[in-house]
Structure formats: structure tokens, C-alpha cells
Amino acid sequence: MGTRQQPAARTAEGHPPGAAARAARRRPHPPRNDLPRDVPDFTGRQAELEAVLDAVASSRVVSIDGMAGVGKTCLAVHAAHRLAADYPDAQLYIDLHGFTEGREPLGPDPALRTLLSALGTPSEKIPQEGGIEPLAACWRAELAGRRAVVVLDNAANAEQVRPLLPGAGPSVALITSRNRLIGLEEVPPVSLDVLSPEESAALLARASGEPDGREGRLAQDPESAAEVLRMCGHLPLALRLAGARLRHRPGWTVGVLAERLAEGGSEFDTALAMSVRQLDRAQRRLFRLLGLLSGSSFDEYVAAALAGLPLRDARAMLEDLLDAHLVQQPAAGRYTLHDLVHQHARRACEEQDSPAERDQALRRLLGYYVHAAAAADAAMPHPSGSRPPTAGPAPSALPRFAGKHAALAWFTAEYANLMGAFELAIALGADVHACELPRFMRTYFARRCGTTHLNALFERAVEAAERLGDPWRLAEAHSDLGFARYNAGRMAEAAAAYETAAPLVAKTGDLRSQADLLMRRGYLSWEDGRGDAPLDLFRQARELYERAGCREGAAHATAYEAWAMLQLDRREEAAELAREVLAIDYDDPAWPAGLTALITLGMALADEQPDEAAAHLRRALDLARGDGHRHNEAWCLNCLGVALRRMGRHEEALASHRQAFTLLDELFEEQWKVHFLDAYGETCRQAGLTGEALRLHRQALDLATRMGHRHKEALAHEGIAAVLEATDPAAAAEHRAAGQAIRQDLELGA
Structure with missing residues (x-):
């Protein structure tokens, strides 16, 4: 009793029966770092930077507020890079789109899910119901044991950001917003004003390619340079845009730059409009169309599709826009637009491109994402x-x-x-x-x-x-x-x-679609605990895949047919079919059919050929680990535990089960636990750990009852009965009768 298992984790068409689409997750890798690139020309702000770092040291959270274009994000990202060495577990960044034109601010629910995913939290551990508070509690719990720095950029208000703040523990958060977040009384604010004249001059010089400031064009015409600073409003973004124009126009004097700036309106729009005017017609069109994007980062393929351009042309134009500071590059190969730039591009697109042209661009974008x-x-x-x-x-x-x-x-x-x-x-x-x-x-x-x-x-x-x-x-x-x-x-x-x-x-009349549906119904039929129904469905699927010429599908169906035979204790036939699958030459050694066949073969040989069986199971385990499939790794470990128990190697079996459950605990994998607890409990019983066996079977009974998994409920009752047989035969009889009643109900309903 207790040796019945579930097959290996599957892909979209091939998942382990009874496990609700549990799939492969990679092994732990270097800590996540989502921070945008630190600007190479970060200038001034020494007092504000010290204030941010002091606030982080004392309160672990700080908010940075100020007008658009004043450099809030640059300061937060620069500070986060400075803090990264002291917060090595994760460096996370999320744009909350509090002021992104044409896009609603990112709500706490999707923001928390994005952050939890970035932190590597298994989706099974992330609450799906109950509103924001369970999500926020999960986020705080995940941060509690880590030293992480989180940048919450572009917040609309305190209500949007409050659920995203870390709780107990060492992690820190840096918030930026155009508004003073008065609702966060416990969070110290750092307010940014425009740059000082000295800082503005230094930034303009660096952006213009004249960082020494002694012999260049700026130094030769200090009056015009001062006028440029004034017209840019001492705003970092406007200064970088103006400086980029001067850098890429070696024939201009600073006076020419000032004249062009004077043609505009507001400080920012003046610098931005001037930068846009310097683009050629195709570049201006691409810039406008980029305003149609949602505000998230994009790559050169997206830009090419949106504008209907060859990739080479789109790549070159993006580099030109990057040089002009009209797009930003938060990471290699990824681009984004500052909110103000995005708003400008979007308005320009609405004014200069017809509704039909905008619709065609969006449909090209949709087509790209489907094809990609x-x-x-x-x-x-x-x-x-x-x-x-x-x-x-x-x-x-x-x-x-x-x-x-x-x-x-x-x-x-x-x-x-x-x-x-x-x-x-x-x-x-x-x-x-x-x-x-x-x-x-x-x-x-x-x-x-x-x-x-x-x-x-x-x-x-x-x-x-x-x-x-x-x-x-x-x-x-x-x-x-x-x-x-x-x-x-x-x-x-x-x-x-x-x-x-x-x-x-x-x-x-499509054979593949029919075979896919048969496989899916086969997985579902495992829930009633019978092996004959899925066996028939997998055989039918295999026949249809073969008729359709789908080699991989046929192998997949064969692997599950082998597993179904194993559950019916037809071990020789199961082993034969498993070897048939393993004989197929396939590029990926960890492909689902091969992994399932390896485990099936190992389980089928466990009694008669234990050494070979262990070798197959350990090979499957190595493949799952190498492929980064932590769920598959847990499944392989549990199956290895069952096989080792059948070989009488109880201590090794227990160690294998414990490793499996350590993984499942990390993954918060309750639905997988209900499939593994029965086998683990039986191993404990045979190893003489009756107390632990009873606890595991009762845990299985509780989970199965809550999930409505009747077959596992019956197995749990039978497992409890086996443990209690020697010490409490009356209670054992009650559990055995309960299990039998459930099985009869399942047979009647089949």
C-alpha cells in the first residue's frame, strides 16, 4: 500500500495526472537585479543623496518627491546602486505608472504579484483570493528573511504604495512620486528642487561632451550658456536633452542652441521639441509611434513591428533616439521612455498620425506578439x-x-x-x-x-x-x-x-487536436483512482498521434501508457514501453516523455533489479536538476524514496522523501504534497516511525478532504488504518471502512 505515484511534471499538453499543472521551476540562480542602469553623468545632489542614504539607514524606507523631470528616478536608482552591496539578496525595480499618460496607475494587486514573481516566489505560494492584505502579507514574509533593496518608482499616492512596503526584517524601499506622500507619515521624505546653477552647469557640460568646461563652446560663450540653463529650468532631463543636441551638432555655437530653445514653450517641452526637430522624418515617425506603447520596456523587434520597419533600420533609429536622450536603456537590448517623453510622443502621434495609421501600427504590434x-x-x-x-x-x-x-x-x-x-x-x-x-x-x-x-x-x-x-x-x-x-x-x-x-x-477532423484532448482527459481520469480508464485514453491518443505523424506526441502518449500499466502492476509491460520511449533519439535529454519513461522504468525494476532501477531514477533526478525543474526534482526524489523503500533501504528512502518535502515547502506546493504524503507516510511506517507516519497520513487526509480529492482521501484512511492496526484495531477498522466506502462511491460514479 502507498506505492501508487503520479507521473512526471508535464508541459502544456503533458502534466502529471492529479497535480494541477505543476511545472518546472529553475534552480536558484544569482540574485535578481532589475535596477535600471545608473546614469553615467549623475551630477550634484550630494546633500539629497546623503539624506536618502541616512533615511534608509534609520527608517529602511524613504520617499523622494519633486516635479516631473527633476531627477527623482535618477537619484533613487543611483542610491539603490550604492546600496546594492549591502543588500545582496535582490535589487528590484518596478514602475508604478502613477503619472503615465494613457495608462492607469499600476494597482497594488498586479504590483505585488510582479514583485513576488521577481523575487522568485512560487506562484503556488502567492494568494489568489482574499484581496490585497494576503498578498501584502506574503510580500512582507518573503522580504523578512532577505536583504533586498526595492525601488518603487512613479507612485501616484500613498494608498498605491503602502501595501508594497517591507515589514519586519532588513529590506529597504525607495519610493519616488511627483506628489508628497503625506499619507505615509512614518516614511521620511526627501524633496527635490531643480539643480543649483553650479550643478546645472556641470550637468550641461557633461551632457555636451565638455566635462572639463574650460575650453569648450560653453566656456567660450558663458552668457548664452547661462541662458540655456535658464530656459531648461535647471531640470536634469531638459539639460540632458539640450546637451545631447549640442554634442551631436559640432557646428553649433551655444548661441544657436539658445536660439533654438527660445522657439519652444515650457522648460521641458522646449528642450524636447528642439530634440525632436533635429530628427529626420522616419525617426520622428518612430518616436511618435513609440508613444502608443503602454509604458513598459520594449526591444528593437517591437519598434520594428510597430513602425513597419526592417530590424536594422529600427535598431539604428533607436540608437539615435538614445543618443538624443529621447529613449532610455534600462538594460541591454531594452528601451523605455521617460513619462514626460512618453506623453509628448503620444500627443504628437494623436495630432500628426491619422486614426487609421495608429490602428495599423497597433495591429502590427499585436501581430508581432502573436508570431513572436x-x-x-x-x-x-x-x-x-x-x-x-x-x-x-x-x-x-x-x-x-x-x-x-x-x-x-x-x-x-x-x-x-x-x-x-x-x-x-x-x-x-x-x-x-x-x-x-x-x-x-x-x-x-x-x-x-x-x-x-x-x-x-x-x-x-x-x-x-x-x-x-x-x-x-x-x-x-x-x-x-x-x-x-x-x-x-x-x-x-x-x-x-x-x-x-x-x-x-x-x-x-484534426487528429492532433483529438489526440491532445484524449491526453487531457486521460490526466483528468486519474482523479478517480482507476488505472484502466486513463490507459485506454492514452492508447487512443497514441494511435491518433501516430496517424498524424506526430512523433513527439506519440512518444508522450506511450510514456503515459507505460505509467498507467505500472499503476495496474503490469511492470514488465510498463518497462517494455518505457524502454521503447527511451530508445527514441531526442535532442533534449530532459524532454517530458523521456523523463516520465526513466522514472517508470526505475519504478518497474525496483524489486527485481534494484541497482539498475536506482540508476534510472538517479538519472531522472539529475536531468530534472540540470533542467531547473524544481517540481520535477521533488517528484523524482519522492519516487526514488518509494523505490528505495521497496529495496529495504529505509534510511536512504527517508532521506530522499525529506529532500522532496524540503523542496515542496520552499515552493509552497500543497497540491503536490497531497500526492506525496501517502508514499512518505508508508515509508515512515515500514521504517518503524509510526508517529511520523500517522502525522503524515492525517495531513494527507486533511488536504484531500479540503481539496475534494476523493481517491487520495481513501488512500489516507487506509494509511491511517495500517498504522493503527497494532495499537488501536477499532479505530483502524473505522478508517478502513471509510476508505472502502469512498472507493465504492467512486466505482459507482465511474
């Missing part, structure tokens, strides 16, 4: 694949992904933009884009475990498919919605979605 997501998805391991994207023509250039880790990195960097693209598709009525984008993110979500967002996406994708009236898209959308429901542990809703999808998928 499809390219990234193609680099991820999954058994059947998706149909090629049809949402608009392919852009002129797409990123190339060397493998799944590069694809995962792209999805992570572009996550906010992808979510924004989906919302834009809904707003524009681009239903084809709204249907296709979530499909190409399924495998990413399976690894990321973002079940809440995945469900929301597919719910709306179903609505989009219904509006299109496309039977194929509707069939896919219902099948995917069932997958999302299953990932979230909503088994009854998953079954209902699959029931809706089945006749629609059959009508398409």
Missing part, C-alpha cells in the same frame, strides 16, 4: 504543437531562440507586454489575436504555474472564438479552457469544458 510568442513556444518542449499563427502577416523580423531557456527568458521579459497585447486585442476587437495569443503561452504558463491568469485568458478566448464563429477555434478554446481549469484544480469544471470540446474537436 509562437516562435518562443516552438522552442519549448511539448508533444503536439500548435497550428501556425494566422493573426496577421508575419513581421519582418522575429527573435531567434536557441532553446527553451532562451524562450522562457523572453516570455518572462515580455510578460507584462503580452498581457497588455491581449487586452489591446480585446479592446480593438482583434478576436483572432485574442484566440491565438493564449494558445502560444500555454507551455510557458505550465512552467510558470500562472493558473489564475491562464484561466482568465482562456475564458475570454472562448468568447472571442464564439464571436468569430470559427468551429476550429471554438473547439481549441474549449479544450484549452478545460486544460486551464484542470491546472487550477477545478476538476468538475475541467470535465465540463472537455465534454463541450469533444464533439467540436471531432468535427474538425
Whole structure:
């Protein structure tokens, strides 16, 4: 008893039965550092910098306020870089978009989820319900044991930022806002004014490429230089823009620069308009179109798609805009616009580009994200694949992904933009884009475990498919919605979605889609505790994959067929099928089918050939670790524990189980625990640790009851009965009867 396990963590089409889409998470890597690049020409502000650092030392939180363009973000980022060595566990940055034109301020809920994700918090540990306070408590708890510095940039008000502040512990936060955050009485403020005349002159000199200030154009015409400082309002951003113009115009005198500035309006708009006027027509058009973006960072591929340019031209233009200080580069290959610059570009686009031109640019952007997501998805391991994207023509250039880790990195960097693209598709009525984008993110979500967002996406994708009236898209959308429901542990809703999808998928005549749905229904059928039903479904899926010429899908179905046979104690047949999968030459040794086959083979051989069995299981464990799949690593450790117990090596088995549960505790993986507790408890019982065994089985009973997992509830009752048999036979009989009653109910409902 207690040896029944679940198969290895799967990709979007292949996850372990009973585990709600638990996917691979990487091993710990160097601490996260999201800080933008420290400006090389940071000038002055010595007193303000000291005030910020003193406030951090005494209160751990400081707010920096001041007018737009006065250099709040530069000061906060500069201070954060200074603090990084003393706060080595993480350096985080988030733009709260408190004053970004055309975009609502980022609410505490998405802000906390973004920060928790950046901190590496497993999504299973992040509360999905209960409002802001549980999220804020989770954030504070995650920071409590770390030394991290967090920059909360561009806050609208105290209410937006209060839930994001660290609690007990050493971590610190630096807040910037145009407003004085009076509601944060406990947070010391540092207010920025414009630069002093001396600081302004030094910054203009550095931005102009004349840092010594003794023999250059500024020194030769001090009156005009003073007029430039005055017209720039001593604002750092305006000074950098004006200085960049002078640096890139060696034939200008400072008097010419002052004359051009005099043609403008406000201090900032004057400098900005002058910089924009120096661009050529194509550069000005790209600058305007960048105002249509949401305000998040972007790359050269996005710029090329938005403007309909070749990648080389977009890259060159971005470099020109960067030199002109019209775009910023927070990290290599990523660009963003200062809020004021973004507002200027957006207004210019609305004034100078027709509604039709703006709509075409946005639809090119949507098409890019669908096609880029499809390219990234193609680099991820999954058994059947998706149909090629049809949402608009392919852009002129797409990123190339060397493998799944590069694809995962792209999805992570572009996550906010992808979510924004989906919302834009809904707003524009681009239903084809709204249907296709979530499909190409399924495998990413399976690894990321973002079940809440995945469900929301597919719910709306179903609505989009219904509006299109496309039977194929509707069939896919219902099948995917069932997958999302299953990932979230909503088994009854998953079954209902699959029931809706089945006749629609059959009508398409597409063999791969039919096979995908059979596999998904096979995973779901594990929940009733019977091995024969999923075995039949996996066999049917294998046949359809083979008929469709889908080699990877057929291997995946075969691996699960082997696992189902193992659960029916048909070990020789299971081992034979597992060897069949392992004989396939596949580029990625950690591909899901191969990993499942390795574990199946190890479990099948544990009694008769223990040395070979242990070798297969340890090989699977090494692959999971090397691939960064912490969930798969925990699963492999638990299976190794079961195999070692069957070999009579109880101490090694217990050590393996304990390692697995240490990982699960770190990942806050409750749903996986319910699948592992029974096996761990049985190992403890056979090792003579009856008290620990009883605790584990009772924990399993509690979890299974709360989750509505009847089969695991029955196993937990039986495990308790086995432990109590020698000391309390009456109680053991009650638990055994309870388990038997549940099994009878399941058989009647099958």
C-alpha cells in the first residue's frame, strides 16, 4: 500500500495526472537585479543623496518627491546602486505608472504579484483570493528573511504604495512620486528642487561632451550658456536633452542652441521639441509611434513591428533616439521612455498620425506578439504543437531562440507586454489575436504555474472564438479552457469544458487536436483512482498521434501508457514501453516523455533489479536538476524514496522523501504534497516511525478532504488504518471502512 505515484511534471499538453499543472521551476540562480542602469553623468545632489542614504539607514524606507523631470528616478536608482552591496539578496525595480499618460496607475494587486514573481516566489505560494492584505502579507514574509533593496518608482499616492512596503526584517524601499506622500507619515521624505546653477552647469557640460568646461563652446560663450540653463529650468532631463543636441551638432555655437530653445514653450517641452526637430522624418515617425506603447520596456523587434520597419533600420533609429536622450536603456537590448517623453510622443502621434495609421501600427504590434510568442513556444518542449499563427502577416523580423531557456527568458521579459497585447486585442476587437495569443503561452504558463491568469485568458478566448464563429477555434478554446481549469484544480469544471470540446474537436477532423484532448482527459481520469480508464485514453491518443505523424506526441502518449500499466502492476509491460520511449533519439535529454519513461522504468525494476532501477531514477533526478525543474526534482526524489523503500533501504528512502518535502515547502506546493504524503507516510511506517507516519497520513487526509480529492482521501484512511492496526484495531477498522466506502462511491460514479 502507498506505492501508487503520479507521473512526471508535464508541459502544456503533458502534466502529471492529479497535480494541477505543476511545472518546472529553475534552480536558484544569482540574485535578481532589475535596477535600471545608473546614469553615467549623475551630477550634484550630494546633500539629497546623503539624506536618502541616512533615511534608509534609520527608517529602511524613504520617499523622494519633486516635479516631473527633476531627477527623482535618477537619484533613487543611483542610491539603490550604492546600496546594492549591502543588500545582496535582490535589487528590484518596478514602475508604478502613477503619472503615465494613457495608462492607469499600476494597482497594488498586479504590483505585488510582479514583485513576488521577481523575487522568485512560487506562484503556488502567492494568494489568489482574499484581496490585497494576503498578498501584502506574503510580500512582507518573503522580504523578512532577505536583504533586498526595492525601488518603487512613479507612485501616484500613498494608498498605491503602502501595501508594497517591507515589514519586519532588513529590506529597504525607495519610493519616488511627483506628489508628497503625506499619507505615509512614518516614511521620511526627501524633496527635490531643480539643480543649483553650479550643478546645472556641470550637468550641461557633461551632457555636451565638455566635462572639463574650460575650453569648450560653453566656456567660450558663458552668457548664452547661462541662458540655456535658464530656459531648461535647471531640470536634469531638459539639460540632458539640450546637451545631447549640442554634442551631436559640432557646428553649433551655444548661441544657436539658445536660439533654438527660445522657439519652444515650457522648460521641458522646449528642450524636447528642439530634440525632436533635429530628427529626420522616419525617426520622428518612430518616436511618435513609440508613444502608443503602454509604458513598459520594449526591444528593437517591437519598434520594428510597430513602425513597419526592417530590424536594422529600427535598431539604428533607436540608437539615435538614445543618443538624443529621447529613449532610455534600462538594460541591454531594452528601451523605455521617460513619462514626460512618453506623453509628448503620444500627443504628437494623436495630432500628426491619422486614426487609421495608429490602428495599423497597433495591429502590427499585436501581430508581432502573436508570431513572436509562437516562435518562443516552438522552442519549448511539448508533444503536439500548435497550428501556425494566422493573426496577421508575419513581421519582418522575429527573435531567434536557441532553446527553451532562451524562450522562457523572453516570455518572462515580455510578460507584462503580452498581457497588455491581449487586452489591446480585446479592446480593438482583434478576436483572432485574442484566440491565438493564449494558445502560444500555454507551455510557458505550465512552467510558470500562472493558473489564475491562464484561466482568465482562456475564458475570454472562448468568447472571442464564439464571436468569430470559427468551429476550429471554438473547439481549441474549449479544450484549452478545460486544460486551464484542470491546472487550477477545478476538476468538475475541467470535465465540463472537455465534454463541450469533444464533439467540436471531432468535427474538425484534426487528429492532433483529438489526440491532445484524449491526453487531457486521460490526466483528468486519474482523479478517480482507476488505472484502466486513463490507459485506454492514452492508447487512443497514441494511435491518433501516430496517424498524424506526430512523433513527439506519440512518444508522450506511450510514456503515459507505460505509467498507467505500472499503476495496474503490469511492470514488465510498463518497462517494455518505457524502454521503447527511451530508445527514441531526442535532442533534449530532459524532454517530458523521456523523463516520465526513466522514472517508470526505475519504478518497474525496483524489486527485481534494484541497482539498475536506482540508476534510472538517479538519472531522472539529475536531468530534472540540470533542467531547473524544481517540481520535477521533488517528484523524482519522492519516487526514488518509494523505490528505495521497496529495496529495504529505509534510511536512504527517508532521506530522499525529506529532500522532496524540503523542496515542496520552499515552493509552497500543497497540491503536490497531497500526492506525496501517502508514499512518505508508508515509508515512515515500514521504517518503524509510526508517529511520523500517522502525522503524515492525517495531513494527507486533511488536504484531500479540503481539496475534494476523493481517491487520495481513501488512500489516507487506509494509511491511517495500517498504522493503527497494532495499537488501536477499532479505530483502524473505522478508517478502513471509510476508505472502502469512498472507493465504492467512486466505482459507482465511474
